Amino acid sequence: MRTSIKLLGAMLLAAAGLAHADYPERTVTMVVPFPPGGVADTVARPVAEALGKELGQSVVVENRAGAGGATGIGVVGRAAPDGHTLLMSLSSISILPEADRILERKPQFTLDQFKPIARFTADPTVLVVRADSPWQNFAEFAADVGKNPGKYNYGSSGNYGTMHVPMEMLKNSARLRLVHIPYTGAGPAVVALLGGQVNALSTGPASVLAHIKAGKLRALAHWGDKPLASLPDVPSLKSLGHPVQFAQWSAMFVPAATPEPVVQKLRAAAKKVAMDPAVAQVINRAGSPIEYLDAPEFQAYWNTDAKTMTDAVRQIGRID
Incomplete structure (x- = not known):
């Protein structure tokens, strides 16, 4: 009897494996939950x-x-x-469910609905202003904003997003009063900065590096703990006396109930993609070096990062 049960189990496992052997059977859709032009989109396309x-x-x-x-x-x-x-998401996936709870509304998703496949990048966000602004460095920016509370504003990809949270962390640390102007994504927020509708913003280097190199924007500081390869002369906020850190990482996920054979196939493919010099070249050119983590290592990283982000959202509190 036991032998029969074991044999039946083995047959079921083999059948399950065969059922997914032909994956994918059709076109695969990679959802980017932001407009074109932002970090997630820049990483997702290559x-x-x-x-x-x-x-x-x-x-x-x-x-x-x-x-x-x-x-x-x-x-x-x-x-x-x-x-x-x-799903190609940014670290905002860790932020938004807690934001919904603070706003006393049902979250549109929960973290346990997803299974990680791989992390591709992990960029500290960068504080940028227009190149024709009066601020040549962070000290000048902070001094001017400090003397004129509420006069200046900053753009973001939306309330509690990965462009909003780091700025709120900085505001708390430096005791600055800046007006928050939310947009629908990093791309529209950068366009608003270039057009003079907002005075500053924080975003991943990939969203602004081309504009910095073109002399349209100026980077004043970043939220990392070591020099940025793409902007080596830009100081960290930590080195300037503000111990705030934030990484706008990008990673690929699938729905949590996705069969393990499919997950394994995606993990293997994602690893090859992350190691592909042509992919790395495109993403590096945009300002985001590959910071690959396979699913187990990324899950551990995600768990820690999600707690940090949850604490940051709770500190921001309710935004009506």
Whole structure:
């Protein structure tokens, strides 16, 4: 009897493996929960192209912006767990559920709805202003803002997003009063800064490096703990006396119930993509060096980072 049960179990496992052997069976959609032009989109496009080659099926990027990223993330959380819908998210995935709780509304998703596949980048955000602004460095910026509370503003990708939280952390540390202007994503916020609608913002280097090199924007400081490869002369806020750190990482997820054979195939493909020199070159050129972590290591990193972000959101409190 026991032998029969064991044999039946082995047959079921083999059948399950065969059922997913042909994955993917059709085009795969990679949802980016922000508009084009932001860090997640910049990373997703070369990754999706290379991932499609590894999987033998096209991987199409779909921008599903809204609610600071919650709309698109929620779409993937509710998607069929068959590996044909992927998520390329930023660290805002850790922030938004707690923000919804603070606002006393039902979260559009919860973290246990997702299974991580790989982290691709982990960029400290950078404080940038227009190149024609009067501020040549962070000390001048902080002094002017300090003398004129409420006069200046900053843009973000939305309330509690990865451009909002680091600025609030800085405001608390430096005792600055800046007006928050939320947009629908990093791309629109950067456009607003370039157009003079906002005075400053914090975002990943990939969103602004080209504009810095073109002389349109100026970086004053960053939220990292070591020099940035893309902006080596820009000081960290920590070195300037403000012990705040924030990484705008990008990572790929699938719905939590995705079968293990599909997860393993995606992990193997993601690792090859992360190690592909052509992919690294494109992402590096945008200002985001590859900081790859496979699923187990990334899960541990994510657990710690999510706690830090939850604490930061609670400190910000309710925004109506």
